[in-house]
Amino acid sequence: MGWFPCSGSSSQASKKKRKKKEIMNQIQSTSDNMKNATKDGGSNQIAAKTFTFSELAAATGNFRRDCLIGEGGFGRVYKGRLGSSNQVVAIKQLDRSGLQGNHEFLVEVLMLSLLHHTNLVNLIGYCADGDQRLLVYQYMPLGSLEDHLHDPVPGKKLLDWNTRMKIAAGAAKGLEYLHDKASPPVIYRDLKCSNILLGEDYHPKLSDFGLAKLGPVGDNTHVSTRVMGTYGYCAPEYAMTGQLTLKSDVYSFGVVLLEIISGKKAIENSKTGGEQNLVAWARPLFKDKRKFSQIADPMLQGQYPARGLFQALSIAAMCVQDQPNMRPAIADVVTALNYLASQKYDPEAQPIQDSNRAPPTPPRTKRDAGFERERTKRLL
Numbered sequence: 109m110g111w112f113p114c115s116g117s118s119s120q121a122s123k124k125k126r127k128k129k130e131i132m133n134q135i136q137s138t139s140d141n142m143k144n145a146t147k148d149g150g151s152n153q154i155a156a157k158t159f160t161f162s163e164l165a166a167a168t169g170n171f172r173r174d175c176l177i178g179e180g181g182f183g184r185v186y187k188g189r190l191g192s193s194n195q196v197v198a199i200k201q202l203d204r205s206g207l208q209g210n211h212e213f214l215v216e217v218l219m220l221s222l223l224h225h226t227n228l229v230n231l232i233g234y235c236a237d238g239d240q241r242l243l244v245y246q247y248m249p250l251g252s253l254e255d256h257l258h259d260p261v262p263g264k265k266l267l268d269w270n271t272r273m274k275i276a277a278g279a280a281k282g283l284e285y286l287h288d289k290a291s292p293p294v295i296y297r298d299l300k301c302s303n304i305l306l307g308e309d310y311h312p313k314l315s316d317f318g319l320a321k322l323g324p325v326g327d328n329t330h331v332s333t334r335v336m337g338t339y340g341y342c343a344p345e346y347a348m349t350g351q352l353t354l355k356s357d358v359y360s361f362g363v364v365l366l367e368i369i370s371g372k373k374a375i376e377n378s379k380t381g382g383e384q385n386l387v388a389w390a391r392p393l394f395k396d397k398r399k400f401s402q403i404a405d406p407m408l409q410g411q412y413p414a415r416g417l418f419q420a421l422s423i424a425a426m427c428v429q430d431q432p433n434m435r436p437a438i439a440d441v442v443t444a445l446n447y448l449a450s451q452k453y454d455p456e457a458q459p460i461q462d463s464n465r466a467p468p469t470p471p472r473t474k475r476d477a478g479f480e481r482e483r484t485k486r487l488l
């Protein structure tokens with residue numbers, strides 16, 4: 109059931125108005141600071157529109173259950189249609205719990221107002237009515253990469269090799285924009301399959317910038333922060349020290365690439381309740397080229413190029429190295445993945461690989477919404 113902010117006394121109303129103004133001022137002043145700090149900051153105006161709560165309630169039929177398209181650690185996501193423009197949108201309603209969510213809301217609005225790239229999701233607007241915090245995004249018709257890899261709907265097309273490489277290359281390009289085109293660089297901090305959304309023709313876009321940080325400037329190599337992120341994707345040195353670098357994102361990208369290739373989750377909760385870490389599982393297999401086919405997703409049914417698999421796994425293996433300075437820069441990953449994505453695999457013309465030699469791993473489990481998924485959270 110949906111709800112509206114309660115109408116109350118005029119003093120309550122003016123208090124709400126003051127709070128709203130405060131948020132808008134906060135957004136504007138932080139934006140000005142960021143614009144001063146970023147060379148590549150985009151336009152001087154915040155492109156995102158402001159919406160009232162009732163506009164967004166109307167867009168979603170009062171947050172009707174059948175408009176619900178997803179739920180994450182910070183709130184629920186609804187599909188809606190804006191009355192003003194008839195545009196179909198995705199509306200994220202943040203849980204009304206505490207300051208941390210509010211901070212992430214501000215960062216999300218600011219980052220997506222200043223950063224624009226074909227591989228980043230587009231923020232249409234936001235609502236900061238009273239204690240309501242909602243974000244309005246372009247609707248991504250094919251949902252998240254996680255849905256396709258780990259929660260396939262029966263009858264829906266499975267991701268083939270060419271589509272997987274296209275998604276990997278596009279996601280890497282989004283990250284390259286954050287690291288190398290934005291100035292100062294932006295560390296994304298929350299790269300994972302559920303944050304890679306898919307548009308028409310599987311065009312990938314990174315979403316969820318609430319944890320993003322402006323990267324180190326000058327001689328500094330890292331920014332120190334408390335450890336936030338998602339188990340399984342978080343680089344080991346960041347988890348241990350809280351020192352965040354661009355290479356922390358490269359590690360997370362390596363985990364995503366491994367998921368794309370293997371179809372396995374970053375953390376697989378086995379039936380017995382133990383954890384299985386994808387990187388720990390794949391590492392011994394990286395050492396022996398002959399074992400690479402064991403990593404390939406059995407759902408591909410051997411329909412992938414042997415050389416392409418070898419190259420994609422080599423990239424993933426480099427990205428997830430323990431030593432951050434041994435990991436490649438994202439620009440090099442983009443170059444390699446662009447090449448791989450351009451080498452189209454044709455199962456009619458090229459041999460089908462033997463995929464019957466996979467070692468025993470926990471069975472892929474179909475998750476029920478919200479269970480056993482790793483969420484973005486404070487990790488330390």
Ligand SMILES: Nc1ncnc2c1ncn2[C@@H]1O[C@H](COP(=O)(O)OP(=O)(O)OP(=O)(O)O)[C@@H](O)[C@H]1O
Nearest residue numbers: 178179180181182185198245247248252302483484
């Ligand atoms: N713009 C969008 N268009 C279409 N679907 C979306 C959009 N944004 C989010 N979703 C759907 O809603 C789901 C939940 O997204 P959300 O970002 O709230 O959580 P999450 O990324 O799954 O988890 P976490 O809170 O840990 O980041 C996504 O997995 C996706 O399926």
Ligand SMILES: [Mg+2]
Nearest residue numbers: 180302303316
């Ligand atoms: Mg998300």
